[in-house]
Every structure is written in structure tokens, then in C-alpha cells.
Amino acid sequence: MSTIEQNARAGEGGALRVNGVAIEAAAIHDEIAHQSDAPDPQAAAKHALVIRELLRQRAIELKHIADGAAFDDTSLDRLLDRLLDSELNVPTATRADCERYFESHPERFRRNDIVFASHILFAVTGRAPLALIRHKAETTLQQVLSAPDTFGDMARELSNCPSAKVAGSLGQLLRGDSVPEFERALFDSQNIGVLPGLVNTRFGFHIVRVERRVEGERVPFESVEADIARFLGECVRHKAIQQYVSVLAARARIEGAVLGEANGPLVQ
Template sequence: MKKKLLSVAAVASVFTLAACGSNDEAVINYKGGEVNKADVQEEAYQKAGAQIAFQQTMNELLEKEYGKKVTDKEVDAEVKKTKDQFPDKEQFNTTLQTAGIKNEKEFEKVLRTQLLLTEAKSAKSKVTDKEIEDRFNQEKVEVKASHILVEKEADAKAIKKQLDDGGDFAKIAKAKSTDTGSATKGGDLGYFTKGKMVEEFENYAFKDGVEGKVSDPIKTQFGYHIIKVTDRKEKKDFTLEKESDRIKKALAEEKAAQVNPNDIYRSLIKKYDVKIENKDFKDAFDLDKQEQQQMQQQMQQQQQQ
């Protein structure tokens, strides 16, 4: 979303020319002629006017709907966070100008729009007490496991027989596991909670009574795993009261990341009864059509691969 806002800001800055001087004022001179403000504005309007009109409308509606929930203090904090990533003010300003943003004041407006959109996403990402409790129960229990990963089922079955015949799990993992990250540690994955591994892996690892046992080959998207759970425990001093706020925030962020901005724009368009007076702008506001076109393009790209 950030890149989109920056590009819009870059084009939108062209329209600010109208605020200073007359439209026939030259912005470029060359031998035998010139380019004036009206020429630039007309070209920009033809190429990006509809998109700018859409974005400007959405920015204003976001402000109307969520403006009271985004404070100047929050915007200032985001500006500072960005500036702190640069060694000096000069490089910060240069980067802004490269992105088409004239100055820090204009950058604040861009960030404010991003924060408004984040607020809108959060409003659509309510977290229930049950979701918090379910996540807490997931995180409360952790297991420690090792695994051997191979590509073919036949290889996995052969390894399982080796282990059943007394083979050393760690040595076989180092020699044959394709998971290079854990293979060097004898297949050890350390402790983990639910939600960290793929579903098929967790279905075995978190079953009661599997500690110390070696699984049959288990197929996942990565290949065939042979799993050995070496420990299972509940975290100490881990209570719902202490963890509730953290879990709620994490769940809200996860949900917000899944929110389609177009769904927010659709609801704003409907609530504020947006009417497009210029027929040339209609496609910019037809979000269903845009999404359908994007889907078709993705399908075509997949077919070409």
C-alpha cells in the first residue's frame, strides 16, 4: 500500500502547480518553445486523473470515518521512526523527493493516510474472548521434537526400518535428512508451540503419549517426515491474565493483514453515497471489475509459467 500512496503523491504533486501562478507559465524552456503548466496538468490528468480522484476521495472518506482515532502524536511517531532509518536529514529529504514527495509536511499526510487505513482494517478485525483463549491454549503447551525429512516415501520407510532395528536417530538425520537446518543438529527442531509447523506435522507431534516414540513416515508439502517427540511441557508462569493483551494484539494484527483494502473502500463508497459525475472516472471506482481483471491476469501468468 505504501508504494501505491507514494506513486499517487508523486503524480498528485503535479496538480499543485495550479496553485502557483498562471497555467500558461513556462515550467520548461527550450530553443524555439516551452512547456507550460497547462500542458503538464493536461497530460497528468489524462494519464492519472481517475486514479488520483479515486485515491483523494478515499483519503477524505477515511478521514471522515476514522480521523478522530488517529492523533498527530501517532503521525509524528511514525515520521520519527522513518527518519531514524536514515543517517542524516539530507538523505531522508532526498529519498522523499525521489518518491515524489516534496517535503516532510507532505510525507506526514501520506503516513496519516496509511494510519487511517490501518485503523479501518483494525475495525474489521475484532478479536473474541474465545479466540484469545484458543490461542493461549495453543501457546501454553510446547513440545520438543526431532525429525528426518526425505523426498521419497520409499526412502522414509527404509529409514524407519533402520530406526526400528536400533539405528541412531541423530546420526541418520545428519546423514540423510534434506532439512539442512536441523540435520546438522541431528534433526533437533527445539521446542515449539502449535501454529509453528504444518498441520500434518503438528497432528502427530501434539498427540498424547508419543513422547520418545518414532513416527511412521508422515507426508507434508515438504516431503516425508519421521518424527521423534523428545519432550512435552506446559510453560511456567504462563497465564491467560498475563498473556491476554499480547495475544489480542497479535490476533488483531494477523486479522488486519488479511483485510482487503477494497472491502473498506466499498463500504465507504456505499455509506457516503459516492456518485461519479465524470464517466471517465467510473472504472477507477469499479473495484469488482478491477479485481476480476487482476484475477484473469494472474491466471494467464500461471498458465504461461
């Protein structure tokens, strides 16, 4: 059991407190609506609120904000920047870092790549619980992986997309033709056939089959250097936030939630 888990005095079921400061049930209820795509929305809501309270208390301790000051998602982002600047030395990506990333991920730096793909969409609606939709999608994925030839029939029968009429076919897709989550699944690997995991987007859960890939041309490093530096900077910041929250949680008294390794929704 980790230090953070040992600090969780009351498990998931009791009142939620951070260093004796109570987090109201109404706040948890409101936050659950923002965590609806998590496997356990209530636990995810508690994690997010505990992390916010840890940051709020540390900011008060360092006199970045006054006790009782308004605190929302916008101010949280600004506060994170101030806390990281004052307490951590977050390195920036060098040109050499960017060049290494460019050479290590050639598939990400081409233009005019084409992917021919199909999908089975399990749409998220208000009519069915999210857990049931996910379970149906996962069950269907295992069936299709075991018998790939059934993909078309499954798409016609189960998909909540108009493409169901053509066995789930989406035709040819270029970068920018789909939402970012779907695009990453299509273009950030060279997999052919049914992808091994569900693709989760704002529309629901997708089972995706890649029929064919047509490679485009590679872009010059100079045209993407700034984008790579920005991406690497975000990755470093993300890791720094995880470590920072872990340190705060390890020395806090947390009741009513188990943060694990502080990989809660706020720091994903």
C-alpha cells in the first residue's frame, strides 16, 4: 500500500475531507456530471475535488491566494502555473529533444496520409447507462477480434452511425477529417485490421477496422519543430503536475477517498 493510500483514513464511502476541510456532497454531485466517461464517475469526482483542495490549500499556504477566495477551473489553471513556477524547475524542450522525437515518430510527421477504415459506433446517449454501453462495446469487440469476418454484419446490426448501411465503411480519411481522438487511433500507428482496443470519442465507443493505408510524404523538421516543442513541454508539465500532486497528497490527511498515485482526472 502506498503512502498516499495509507493517508486515506475512511475509504471511498465516508465524508470527504482534506486536512480537516470538508468537501460538500453537493460539490461531489456537480463534479460527477463532468466525470461521466470515467469507469467510476463518483470516485473520479472525489479524486478531482481532493486534488483541487490540495492545490487550494498549498496556494493559501504560499500566499498566492487569500483563504476564501473564489476558485474555479479557470483560476485553477492559472494557479497551477504559479505553483509550478514557484516550487518546481520544469525544463523546456531543446532543439535536440525535438529532433530525437521527430526521428523516433516518423509516422506522425507526414502529410496526405490516407487511411481506409470502417467502424462500429456505440453512441453515448441519455437513454442508457454509460457502463452498459461500454460493456456492450467491449463484448462486441472481443467477438469481432475472435471472428474478424463478422465485422460487417456486426456493423449493420449494432452501429449507431449511418455508415451501418454500408457495413460501417467510412471510406478514405485524411488527417483532419475526424475528431482528434479518432484521428490518433487511425494515424498514430501502422496497425491493419481490427484495432485491439475501443476508441473513445465524444460520440461514444468505436470498434475500428483499418483496411488499407496509403503513405503520404514526410514533412521537413523545421515546419513542425515549434509544434513538437509545445507537445514535449506539455508532456513534461503533465508529469510535473502528477509528481507535485503526489507530494502534496503524501503529506496530507485525506478522508473519504483513495488517490492511488494521484493520477486522478485533473492530472490526466
